[in-house]
Amino acid sequence: MTTLHEPAVTSPDLSVWPVSTDEPRVGAVSVGGVPLAEVAERFGTPVYVLDENEVRERCRTYRAAFPDAEVLYAAKAFLCRAMVHWTAEEGLGLDVCSAGELELAVATGFPPERIVLHGNAKSPRDLEAALRLGVGRIVIDSPSEIARLAAAVGPGGHQKVMVRVVPGISAGGHDKIRTGTDDQKFGLSIADGYAQHAITRILDQPQLELTGLHCHLGSQITSVKPYLAAVRRMVGLMARLHEQHGLILTELDLGGGHGIAYRPGEQALDLTALARKVRAELSEACAVAGLPVPRLIIEPGRAVVGPAGIALYHVLSVKRTGDHTFVAIDGGMSDNPRPALYGVRYAPRLIGRHSTAAPAAVTLMGRHCEAGDVLDTDVELPSDVRPGDLLAVPVAGAYHLSMASGYNLVGRPPVVAVDAGTARLLVRRESLDDIRSRDVGL
Ligand SMILES: *Cc1c(COP(=O)(O)O)cnc(C)c1O
Secondary structure, eight states: OOOSSOOOOOOOOOOOOOOBBBBBBOOOOTTTTTTTTHHHHHHHHEEEEHHHHHHHHHHHHHHHHHOOOOOOOOEOOOOOHHHHHHHTTTTTTTOOOHHHHHHHHHHOOOOGGEEEOOSSSOOOOHHHHHHHOOEEEEEOOHHHHHHHHHHHHHTTEEEEEEEEEEEEOOSSSGGGGBBBSSSSSSEETTTHHHHHHHHHHHOTTEEEEEEEEEEOOOOBOOOOOHHHHHHHHHHHHHHHHHHHHHHOOOEEEEEOOOOOOOTTTTTOOOHHHHHHHHHHHHHHHHHHHTTTOOOOEEHHHHHHGGEEEEEEEEEEEEEOOOOOOOOEEETTTTTHHHHHHHHHOOEEEESSSSSSOOOEEEEEESSSTTOOEEEEEEEEEETOOOOTOOOOOOOOESSGGGGGGGGGGGOOOOOOEEEETTTEEEEOOHHHHHHHOOOOOO
């Protein structure tokens, strides 16, 4: 039903959308100068849209907030060749956790010396690729890695390493993304002495040069405080290492985990405050310990790319049972496993048309054969939502496609970059041919 009179609508809240988002008429949403309905029309749905300038601006914001630090983009949040270029061009380094991420970056021209390799369980192939390609640093995560790495480097060789330390701090948006506490799979604990023990063993390996300590507290952290606590614990360890071994470390990597707002009204981590307070805490702690101030390294992933991405879906079906409405889209847990994994919530909205129908709470379902494939159980959409409608999910740039799966063989969605009024395909949709070509047995 259409009405002749525009009702007095409050303009939609675009606070979690990219800065370039424009909505001249309600529903006619464009990002990077490109109407999203046009992207959906041209590339089909589901499709992921990435605002190139938003990514670049976020890289620049980091460089400006942390001028003397090394900023490494955490590739696991999202990686493709264009992303590698943008990261390199904006002066960031790269943090990778597999031979795959590493090979893609180096094959795209990323300088290997600006890459750091992580991983709680690095495969022989990961280490082989790291040494062959000459990565800047390898972060040691377990005692057994030390001898393995030293042997792979060889007696005449040389490799810079850091040690992943567990500072014993709980922070992060969900239990499954807290990594700074004792008793989880990452790193070596200060509390039980494992970290100190591993460091002693590294110092016995002449081909390994220990440049610094590393920690990563978790993800989706919105307060500065845990980072300051981490600085104190890490400098405390550095002071003990100095006493015991005369060791002076030149780098301190505080990892990533910087939180972002997924829905209007949510809080993001304040980067300016983080930069200022971490710098002050680090200077003071080092002064007290009589240590020179190490160079700071940070590793944001989500905060660089998350808010720059938008997922577009078509509504496939609408079921009304009792007072419940189920709206199913043409994507789901295979392109975005986060709701199923961590119960996170988004702010999806109808775009492409202006509905004057009253809003109604609906359950937004994915298309997969899994009762848990629910994007959200309580989303406000116009009550006349119907098959064929276009839905947009903002803040979809991080940990969606990088965690995408092949479930139900629907094929992973494409990635389209928008910038200055043009849309270009970065990663094409996974086709049935792609799926068939891997299936080589009979
Ligand atoms: C995942 C991870 C990051 C990035 O985390 P975000 O929450 O995306 O900022 C950085 N460093 C390490 C070691 C990680 O595992």
